[in-house]
Amino acid sequence: MTKIARRLSLGLAPLAFAAIANAQTAPAVLLFQVTGVREDIVIGLTPAELGTMGSGPEAERIARRLVEQGQVGAWRYVVGRAPDGSTRLAATGRIAIMRQDSVRIEPYRAALPVAPPPQS
Numbered sequence: 001m002t003k004i005a006r007r008l009s010l011g012l013a014p015l016a017f018a019a020i021a022n023a024q025t026a027p028a029v030l031l032f033q034v035t036g037v038r039e040d041i042v043i044g045l046t047p048a049e050l051g052t053m054g055s056g057p058e059a060e061r062i063a064r065r066l067v068e069q070g071q072v073g074a075w076r077y078v079v080g081r082a083p084d085g086s087t088r089l090a091a092t093g094r095i096a097i098m099r100q101d102s103v104r105i106e107p108y109r110a111a112l113p114v115a116p117p118p119q120s
Helices: 003-024 047-051 058-069
Strands: 030-035 040-045 071-081 087-098 104-107
Touching: 030 058, 040 047, 040 087, 047 058, 058 071, 058 104
Parallel strands: none
Antiparallel strands: 030 040, 030 104, 040 071, 071 087
16 A cells, blocks of 8 residues: 555544434434424424325425325424433424424434434
């Protein structure tokens, strides 16, 4: 192996490791903020639930499902306490989002740790 090839392989090794680590830590739930006529809520869907909604950007998948079927089931997420006393976002239960005239769905980045939804 030449010096240049060895340097390139050593330089790319951390990038490859980071890509593998990120692929292994896929989120258990993806959060979205849904803005309705009266309130804003944060919902969570597992990657498997989003996978049943087709392809494309996640928010667009949810919007298409709302238009096609008139509703989407999801986990409602609120700020709460973990068993150790720390603050986190956790699922409070399943809800149905109904199609309305004015709804905005956008990805939500949590500033707090996010608990996975309960096993159903």
